[in-house]
Amino acid sequence: MTESFSVPAATIPCENCSAPTQPGQAFCGACGYPQSGTEDQKNRFRDSIRIKKVLVAETQKETRTAKTIIFVFAGLYFCLGLFHGFVADDFPTMIVELFICLLFLVLGAWSSKNPFGAILTAFFIYLTFQIVEVFIDPTSLFKGIIVKIFIIGAFVKGIRSAMEAQKYIKELEKMKAVRTDE
Amino acid sequence: MSDIDVEIQTACPHCQAPYQPGDAFCQICGKELVVEPRDDFGDVFVPLRPVLLYYFMLLLVLALYKFTDSFPDGLAGMIVITLVTVVITVAFTVESWATTRKLYSFSGVRWSILGLTIGGAMVGSLVVNMLCDFINASFHDDVFYNTYLFADTPYPLLFATLMIALEPAIFEEVAFRGFLFTSLARITKGVNAVYVSAFLFGIMHLSIISLIWLVPIGIAFAELRRRYDTLWYGMAGHFVYNFCIVLYEYFGI
Secondary structure (H helix, E strand, O other): OHHHHHOOOOOEEOOOOOOEEOOOOOOOOOOOOOOOOOHHHHHHHHHHHHHHHHHHHHHHHHOHHHHHHHHHHHHHHHHHHHHHHHHOOOHHHHHHHHHHHHHHHHHHHHHHHOHHHHHHHHHHHHHHHHHHHHHHOHHHHHOOHHHHHHHHHHHHHHHHHHHHHHHHHHHHHHOOOOOOOO | OHHHHHHHHOEOOOOOOEOOOOOOEOOOOOOEOOOOOOOOOOOOHHHHHHHHHHHHHHHHHHHHHHHOOOOOOHHHHHHHHHHHHHHHHHHHHHHOHHHHHHHHOOOOOOHHHHHHHHHHHHHHHHHHHHHHHHHOOOHHHOOOOOHHHHOOOOOHHHHHHHHHHHHHHHHHHHHHHHHHHHHHHHHOOHHHHHHHHHHHHHHOOOOOOOHHHHHHHHHHHHHHHHHHOOOHHHHHHHHHHHHHHHHHHHOOO
């Protein structure tokens, strides 16, 4: 055991992640690539990376609705703010609505970098707004109920898909197939 | 004997072959060396359940307090709402004790970081106070900073300190940096847990403009918790921050 440490290293870079490996070593210690395996085994490793990348791309399609809703909210509050400020002369409301617009823009920007955290946060914020609205005016609960259910559904689906994406990205990171900051 | 111990620690759990320090995969069998405790929670909403439950329970109670007449007026109402939130928070803390108890340990708490946190909280409270003056917002919009409620009590400053500085410093930290953060960190990267818990902490105060300072404050305390795995820095910083605001309000700064 101690001998393997003292052997002067004439290392070769791993074909997958370029980490130094000993010639004849069965697997790369950094990424698990079958260094001395058959061509078939090597292909299986590369395929597994490719499949996971496809799956990540698939989940990104499914989070698109939730991301779009976040930007739609930003636009909606922007228009509402302009309306209250310049048509209704209600500047305090305008400030609040423009600030909410900014909040959703921040969440939107975050969602392209990290869908899971952003969509989860937007989901909480949306529900909070809805609940507060119901407390202020109980009849508002059923106003646009179909749209509300659609939005909540899209967020729930977005959170689930983003979670899936997170799992695959974590596995890809282990296989050194993506940069760790992604 | 000790030789065997060392060997057991550095042997691949799958094929028992020794491995090089720093390796992630076994060079002999190719399997992963560090077997993480697999979090096979299935649906993501299962581990999220305590987060959703706590947040929306608290939100309903606070919204009842802020937007309806179901709570008594003035000081009595504030005492009741405080007691209700404390009971809910304690219940969730007990429920999650197994995973959060390490956060309450004093070992590893460093005076230097504690001092920096307290200093930062003081500076932060000054900045927020100036910002509030500038945008003409009031802490009174926030459900929690009703210092005027204590004006008629025998010791206004003492009661305001207990209810506005001490109580939130303990129970908001226990919740948002304690069990909520821990639940979130189970399902996502630590950085994500920092941001999500900070936003939850912010919007729970039910005052939109306050988000300008509440979210950064939440990020700061959550980052302290993530980095040092303790709640004490957050609690100290939170207390000092809220206490400074109580002082500004009390002395009319």
